Amino acid sequence: MRAILKAGSVVSVVLLLMLVCSCKKTTSADNQKKILAPDPLNNAVTKLTQVITHDIFSPTVASRIYMYSSVAAYEALVPLNSDYQSLTGQLKGFTAGPKPEAAQTYCFPLASVHAFMKVARTLTFSVEMYDEFENKLYEDYKDMGIPDDVFDRSIAFGDSVAAHVIRYSSKDNYKQTRGFRHTITNQPGTWVPTPPGYMDGIEPQWFKIRTLTLDSASQFKPVPPPAYNTDKNSAFFKEAQDVYDVTTHMTEEQKWIANFWDCNPFKLNVAGHVNFATKKMSPGGHWMSISNIISRQYKADIMKTAETYALVSIALFDGFISCWDEKYRSVRVRPETAINQLIDKDWTPFLQTPPFPEYTSGHSVISTASATVLTHLYGDNISFVDSTEVQYGIPPRSFKSFRQACEEAAISRLYGGIHYRSAIEVGLVQGGQVGEWVLGHIQTHKVIATKSEPTKQAN
Known part of the structure; x- marks a missing residue:
């Protein structure tokens, strides 16, 4: 298992911090630690809360936004760790989503946070509030030594996972329950x-x-x-x-x-x-x-x-x-x-x-x-x-x-x-x-x- 790895590969957790990025020799062990750090995802959840609060979503609707965003983050990250499995078939009506291409190299933490933000943007209103945060987020990942092709491929994978989750959300009867009064x-x-x-x-x-x-x-x-x-x-x-x-x-x-x-x-x-x-x-x-x-x-x-x-x-x-x-x-x-x-x-x-x-x-x-x-x-x-x-x-x-x-x-x-x-x-x-x-x-x-x-x- 590596922060940046080829789809389908499995590497011992013990060896994780001893390895450097296979796709770019200048990616240091310190950058590997940064790539694997959960801080970007934690910060993304905090940013989403700020937007939900600003947009005054009800408690029920807020729970829906948190859930779909978090499911997308989890699904995009699952390929990173062979000990975990997808929520496919476990959530009601949730079918198999996109898979990373075999033998291609990805940064799954980046894909995960990007999938989270993509769903968050889709389900909230004040999307301009994300701009500065996301720009800084992606700059930080690039500064960690992720090659351009790996960066782009990881973003694309995050996009595809987010799109899959958004399609799933569109079938939960949310739109059909709008406009009703008690x-x-x-x-x-x-x-x-x-x-x-x-x-x-x-x-x-x-x-x-x-x-x-x-x-x-x-x-x-x-x-x-x-x-x-x-x-x-x-x-x-x-x-x-x-x-x-x-x-x-x-x-x-x-x-x-x-x-x-x-x-x-x-x-x-x-x-x-x-x-x-x-x-x-x-x-x-x-x-x-x-x-x-x-x-x-x-x-x-x-x-x-x-x-x-x-x-x-x-x-x-x-x-x-x-x-x-x-x-x-x-x-x-x-x-x-x-x-x-x-x-x-x-x-x-x-x-x-x-x-x-x-x-x-x-x-x-x-x-x-x-x-x-x-x-x-x-x-x-x-x-x-x-x-x-x-x-x-x-x-x-x-x-x-x-x-x-x-x-x-x-x-x-x-x-x-x-x-x-x-x-x-x-x-x-x-x-x-x-x-x-x-x-x-x-x-x-x-x-x-x-x-x-x-x-x-x-x-």
Whole structure:
């Protein structure tokens, strides 16, 4: 295995750093290390998050962009390491893609990052934001001593992989679900738009999007939430009272936790007659950032880094579909509406209520799904410092495990006043089910067959 190698060749990992580029003697061992470094891919994910945030994509749509971009990066990199295998036939409807030409030399890390950027450009709007980053990216690769013919061939391979993934994305029912609005029934206990924007429900048809690994959007259908009931002794009223009590007696730590995991792509600020938006990354973007942090912290090689982004983004994508399927089935009223009607007409949540039904908690589902994948990849009880929100003026937080982080992300929605406790607890279960299912149905490493002993026949 080499950073730059002929398609189909296999070289021991132990020898990797002892080799120089076979196609150009001036390519040093130091440049080989640079070519194999995961930094360009990590930086590409960060740049994509910046564009997704700027373009104000909803959490669900953002997960789709992350996933297809990450799958393209992984598929273009797979030829680099014979221990890994393609996602062909593992993702629903994902057929075999282009292969590198036999006996030709490629720089697969370059092809991988290029495929990522190509898909990212296709699925986002503000593509001019990529220009400076990409120009510098390709200049850096050329400065590593990659010959022109290898550079061009690698770019072309990245283009072909990206085109294959983009064709795959075009068949996931995304276009068919555009333009639909959720019908407000005004039935007691059902979701209605909330202040200050009173926006329509986001992505009411998301359950129709093609899943990647799940049998269907409703495969992990949660138990129904407590039925709406205005009786003070009912389970529903007690849940609303719980949200009210917690949010009116919050500690500073709880406020920090709520803000840290806010992840609201579009917070509408109202000041008199002036309205303006505050943009933040989506919940999925936060977990892609954690993936970035972990891959850097544990010095994961580029193949493991690409694997991390691919598996986490797949779990995010299927997690959102599973969650949104339930949201528009139960269409449960948000705490803000219920508390204003039943307990305190002047109460407002600590965080701005998102524009979609309450049950289950999206943060709980996708955070647990992501944490399940990361635990599988890096282990349990992995300590890390999450600096994702520093760019928004929020200090880093330390965690002793991915599980601790996902549980804090889940309970933050109670502190924020935007979810009842049952939506959080059931969401944790739902997300765990999605994460385990993804891990059980996606095999990134090749399985080495072992010769079994012949079966003895009874006389």
